Amino acid sequence: MKRKFLATILTFAMAVGVVFTGSGTTAMAAESVTELEEKIASGDQMEFIQISGEELPENTIPEETMNVMSRQFNGVSEVGIAPYADEEDTTNTNPNYAISVANDSVYQGAIENENEVRWYTFTLSQKSTVTIFMQMADAMDADLYICSDDYTIVGGSASEGAGVSELAGSVLDAGTYYLAIEGYEGTGSFAFMYFQSSDDADYEINDSASSATNASLNSSITGVIDSPVDIDYYKLTVTNTTIMRYSISSSMGYSLVYAGKSGDNAAIYAVNGDIYMVKMLPGTYYFAVLGEDDQYSATSTYTINFNKIAELANGGGSDIIGICEKAGIVFQADSDGSNCYVNGNPIDYSYSYVNNLSNSAGGQSYNITIRKRNDVYAYLGDGEFAPSAVYYHSSTRPAMNVGSRPALELTFYSDTDFYSIHCRCTGAYDMNNFWDETNVVQVLIDPSTGKLIDIVQFNYYYDFAPVGTNYITITRPYTMTFYQ
Structure with a gap:
């Protein structure tokens, strides 16, 4: 398989960062070409970690079962509380003598007569979640109801069965409320815990x-x-x-x-x-x-x-997945490097730049093209040519202006040339002449679109052009982990 890399390929920098600038040299970085050729020819593959095949x-x-309402409160009619018969009673069987309760507290009481009701009260200064958990004697079936200040039921728990605990939870607006504990059947002692909170009332009851x-x-x-x-x-x-x-x-x-x-x-x-x-x-x-x-x-x-x-694209069904959590990049590819995606977007590395200029000093004709073809593959071996997450700072000749951001760096290759750099210049611009075609290119891909940001190597402007100041600045603060 032919592995022709362009002249003036600089050695890949794998330290903190790399800046490529126009150099004017035509020396071949032979060790980079040879290394890539050897890696591809040997079928060298990176090491993969497995995504579990078993579901989490x-x-x-x-x-706990909350707000069970198996029956209705006997002490409250459809239009509110029934008239209280014994105004002389000053115990909390009279709602006028309801006992005030405070947050995060435990209260004890007793139902002395069947169908008796014990009253408690609380005041909320803002919208709050209220939770009440009650336990009782094994021989008694008691229920609890939350009532507004006009004694209309707004919540509660009424489970059937002696000794069955009750759990009620409600989100209530600011105001005064009553808690009625009714002895439905039997007599005995009870105890309840009262809790209130306003911090997450918008999410409760959940x-x-x-x-x-x-x-x-x-x-x-x-x-x-x-x-x-x-x-x-x-x-x-x-x-x-x-x-x-x-x-x-x-x-x-x-x-x-x-x-x-x-x-x-x-x-x-x-x-x-x-x-x-x-x-x-x-x-x-x-x-x-x-x-x-x-x-x-x-x-x-x-x-x-x-x-x-x-x-992920394809339902996540690609053979290889590379993840860089810090950069927010997920790369997918089939096992041969075809059908590549980044963050669910198909990768498009194609590029075309055509510009023809002329004046009295001479002529300039530029035609730089990367053709996207089915026989072009992403290199999936290890080392400096492996897919990687990098941070793109800036460049003078981007294919797309995206600003500084994380990017996916990929090396593409093929058996035949798909990347051409045809620059014909005359007169005073003769030094800009460059004509070559190759079957390897390294590029930066935008994770949010899958489109080409810039050509890293070989880039005519950053690696060859003798006139002008051109550069691309990339740093490498990330690590990408690969899964199969």
Whole structure:
């Protein structure tokens, strides 16, 4: 296979950065040509890490059933509370003597007569999440109801069965509310915990997968675990195969765990054994935030992030995937280097520059072309010619103006020439003459479009042109990991 590299190819710089400038030399960098020829001829391949073929297992999370309403409160009519019969009663069986409750507190009481109601009250200064968890004597079936200041029921839990605990959660606006604990059957003692929080009221109640809060890629959500029974669920929907990292920051040591999926094609795989960096097929995915050993705090917030690294083309079905998380670049290719994509975009390395100039001093004719063909392949070996993520700062002759940004550097090759540099100059411009064709080129590709940013090597203007100041500046702060 012919491996003709152009004259004046500079040795590839693999340190912190590289600046190529017009040199005016025609010396052949023979060692670079020979090395690339040997690598391609030997079929040299880079080392690959496997993306797991087994789906990421979902965590089994025990859930408390919340807001079960098996029956209606006997003490409240359709239009409000029934008239209170015994105005002389000064216990909290009279709502006028309801006991005030405070956040993060436990209260005990007793139902002394069947169908008796015990009243409590609380005031919210702003929209808040309220959670109440009640346990009772084994011989008693008691229910709890949350009422507004006109005694209209706005929430509660009424499960059937003696000794069955009750869990109620509601998002309530600022105001005064009542908590009514009714003895439905039997008598005995009870105890309840009361919690309130305003920090994440816009996301609650989201204590189950069915009530999960919608999340989106490249976004963060701040919330609280405001009670020992609180679990916050979030759901994320992707329409294309996506590489994503999910994370949580919390001073309380909370965990963000994968909790399930829905959708006919939904599937999720760990990348390189890292359960927090995943490949997701189209579908909906559920994640849960929970405290270890019943840890909670109404004031200590957590922040979760779902960071999209990139979308994949072909449903992620390419043979080779290169990922640079820091640069936000995902490169895909078939095993022979054909059918290349970056961040889901087909890669187009084609280029054409034609310019004809003439004056009394002489003539200049430039025709520089890279032809995109089916027999041109991306080099997938290791070393300095391997696909890599770089940072493009600037250049004087870009194919596309994109500004400073991360870019994908690729080397393309073929059995036959596909890159031509035809520069015919006369008179005073005779020194600019250059005529060659080659079957190798190194380029920079824009990850957001898949289009050519610039030609790195060989570039007529940066590596040869004797007149003028031209340059391309690239640094290499990234590492790309390859998967198969």
